[in-house]
Amino acid sequence: MSIAAKKKIGIIILTVVLIIVGIAFIYPFLFMLSSSFKPSVEVTRPPFSLIPETFTFDNYVNLGKVQYFGTWYLNTIVMCILTLVLKTFITTLTAFAFAKINFKGRDAIFLVLMSALMIPADIMLIPRYFVFSAIGILDTMFSIVLPYGFDIYFVFLLRQNFVTIPDAIVEAAEIDGCSYFKIYYSIVVPLAKPAIVTMLLFTFVWAWNDYMSAYIFISSDARQMISVGLERLSLGMVTDNGLNMAGATVTVLPIIVVFLFSQKYFIEGITTSGVKG
Amino acid sequence: MSAAATNAPRIKRFKRQAHENRVGYLFVTPYLIGFLVFQGIPFLLAFIFGFMNVRYPNRIGEATFVGFDQFVRFFNDKLSLEALGRTGIYTLIYVPLIMVVGFILAAAINQKIYCRNVVRTMLFMPYVSNMMAIAMVFIVMLGPTGPIGSALGVPLLFDTATALPAVTVIGVWKGLGLNMVTYLGALQNVPRDLLEAADIDGAGRWKKIVHVTIPMVSPTTFFLLISSIITSLQNYTTIQTLTQGGPGRSTTVMSIQIVRTAFTSYQTSYASAMAIIMFAIVMIFTAIQWRGQKTWVNY
Numbered sequence: 249m250s251i252a253a254k255k256k257i258g259i260i261i262l263t264v265v266l267i268i269v270g271i272a273f274i275y276p277f278l279f280m281l282s283s284s285f286k287p288s289v290e291v292t293r294p295p296f297s298l299i300p301e302t303f304t305f306d307n308y309v310n311l312g313k314v315q316y317f318g319t320w321y322l323n324t325i326v327m328c329i330l331t332l333v334l335k336t337f338i339t340t341l342t343a344f345a346f347a348k349i350n351f352k353g354r355d356a357i358f359l360v361l362m363s364a365l366m367i368p369a370d371i372m373l374i375p376r377y378f379v380f381s382a383i384g385i386l387d388t389m390f391s392i393v394l395p396y397g398f399d400i401y402f403v404f405l406l407r408q409n410f411v412t413i414p415d416a417i418v419e420a421a422e423i424d425g426c427s428y429f430k431i432y433y434s435i436v437v438p439l440a441k442p443a444i445v446t447m448l449l450f451t452f453v454w455a456w457n458d459y460m461s462a463y464i465f466i467s468s469d470a471r472q473m474i475s476v477g478l479e480r481l482s483l484g485m486v487t488d489n490g491l492n493m494a495g496a497t498v499t500v501l502p503i504i505v506v507f508l509f510s511q512k513y514f515i516e517g518i519t520t521s522g523v524k525g
Numbered sequence: 526m527s528a529a530a531t532n533a534p535r536i537k538r539f540k541r542q543a544h545e546n547r548v549g550y551l552f553v554t555p556y557l558i559g560f561l562v563f564q565g566i567p568f569l570l571a572f573i574f575g576f577m578n579v580r581y582p583n584r585i586g587e588a589t590f591v592g593f594d595q596f597v598r599f600f601n602d603k604l605s606l607e608a609l610g611r612t613g614i615y616t617l618i619y620v621p622l623i624m625v626v627g628f629i630l631a632a633a634i635n636q637k638i639y640c641r642n643v644v645r646t647m648l649f650m651p652y653v654s655n656m657m658a659i660a661m662v663f664i665v666m667l668g669p670t671g672p673i674g675s676a677l678g679v680p681l682l683f684d685t686a687t688a689l690p691a692v693t694v695i696g697v698w699k700g701l702g703l704n705m706v707t708y709l710g711a712l713q714n715v716p717r718d719l720l721e722a723a724d725i726d727g728a729g730r731w732k733k734i735v736h737v738t739i740p741m742v743s744p745t746t747f748f749l750l751i752s753s754i755i756t757s758l759q760n761y762t763t764i765q766t767l768t769q770g771g772p773g774r775s776t777t778v779m780s781i782q783i784v785r786t787a788f789t790s791y792q793t794s795y796a797s798a799m800a801i802i803m804f805a806i807v808m809i810f811t812a813i814q815w816r817g818q819k820t821w822v823n824y
Binding site for chain 2: 263265270279283293294338345357367368370373378379381382383397398403432478479500520
């Protein structure tokens with residue numbers, strides 16, 4: 249057998265092995281999806297086939313009847329939208345100023361922000377509870393939206409991105425009589441679109457999946473987010489596995505769909521700018 | 526006349542600087558206020574609380590400074606020290622596992638395999654998914670009547686002996702995609718001519734990996750090593766959603782212990798002191814990272 253043929257067989261074997269590993273990796277998702285279409289008794293009954301014996305939509309219908317489930321879902325959507333709007337506006341405006349406006353004390357302020365970049369958010373959890381209580385946003389979605397909106401990490405990443413836009417373009421616009429605000433929204437923001445999209449995607453994933461902030465800062469049932477809502481669902485009087493899996497599926501689905509259509513931005517965001525969880 | 530002519534550009538520059546200052550402050554002020562309220566003040570309060578005896582937000586006026594009492598208490602508190610030990614075990618399992626498996630998968634995908642993007646997508650999916658939803662799925666699958674639980678005969682998450690390793694492995698499963706994609710990016714940047722030179726010298730596949738690839742990606746390895754250690758310390762959501770720190774106290778690590786101390790037993794200052802200790806540990810690794818970026822990386 250020639251070396252090329254040997255090499256090709258090696259690659260085919262490796263591909264098969266990796267696909268098996270990949271399927272094992274997403275097995276929990278397949279199990280979740282298939283269980284959501286099974287009657288509850290069938291979920292935990294051998295042979296655990298991924299294709300339901302009795303196919304049913306009952307779990308989804310019942311999910312719609314669970315008190316607050318729709319509210320939790322809607323709360324999470326509204327919270328994500330508010331977070332994305334606030335964060336996009338605030339972080340791009342701030343990053344623009346740090347990159348392109350030569351105001352006094354800029355570098356000193358930026359240095360302070362950079363040192364705050366190293367601080368893990370966990371240490372701020374307890375004091376934030378006190379601050380939120382003092383400014384009256386405890387038990388509202390703003391206790392999740394505002395800390396996400398005033399994030400340091402993306403101010404830093406976007407500023408690094410904006411710096412690469414040549415000053416000559418900005419200066420030319422100034423000579424033409426553009427205000428800084430106009431330069432910001434009609435030149436810099438459009439040029440940095442990929443970086444901004446990456447930020448939006450990661451922020452959406454983090455905000456949608458957030459569990460800790462909702463768990464600690466939100467107490468009313470009617471104001472809760474989907475992650476904690478799911479927990480309430482699973483801790484119900486009777487364990488209804490089919491219902492739980494339907495709840496898990498509708499929670500995971502939006503993220504997976506967004507991810508499948510925008511992978512490029514996620515992967516590039518991680519490899520070129522080092523976004524970290 | 527001539528004095529005015531030479532002053533004109535200077536006045537213009539001065540006016541321009543004043544304008545840049547005004548616009549600059551206008552643009553950054555909203556952010557700086559938010560930063561102060563949501564990051565700066567909480568950070569300072571975290572330290573102040575650690576040296577006080579604060580309990581409830583509405584009775585903060587009654588709190589007094591108690592020096593290092595909360596820290597002394599920590600080192601005499603058996604339950605908290607055990608929690609710190611469990612955090613150590615979690616990290617010791619999590620970090621080597623995620624580093625090695627992440628590298629192996631990245632190296633395998635980096636071969637010219639078919640369906641590379643499909644495989645990459647499958648391995649990355651856990652990273653973007655909701656931990657609570659995932660936890661519900663694992664609880665059913667690993668439960669005594671679930672497909673994996675009944676096959677193994679041991680309900681991994683519900684047995685005090687296996688719960689901690691089980692939540693750790695699920696944490697690795699969830700976080701692996703990020704490490705793998707980061708490694709993949711680094712592997713694709715390994716210069717092709719170096720690998721070809723090794724080919725010409727007659728190096729086999731393993732020799733190439735050990736002597737060319739691994740040294741070439743050492744900066745990434747170093748970065749991932751430190752960030753994985755830090756990630757492993759921030760394991761609250763993984764554990765709370767899977768086991769709530771149980772069964773018994775078998776998965777009660779520091780992050781769980783801190784939240785429980787602060788928000789269940791309302792010992793705010795004691796919890797703050799524990800958070801400061803964890804912060805100090807994270808800072809040690811961050812400092813190593815900053816130094817190491819310059820000195821430890823070799824190729």
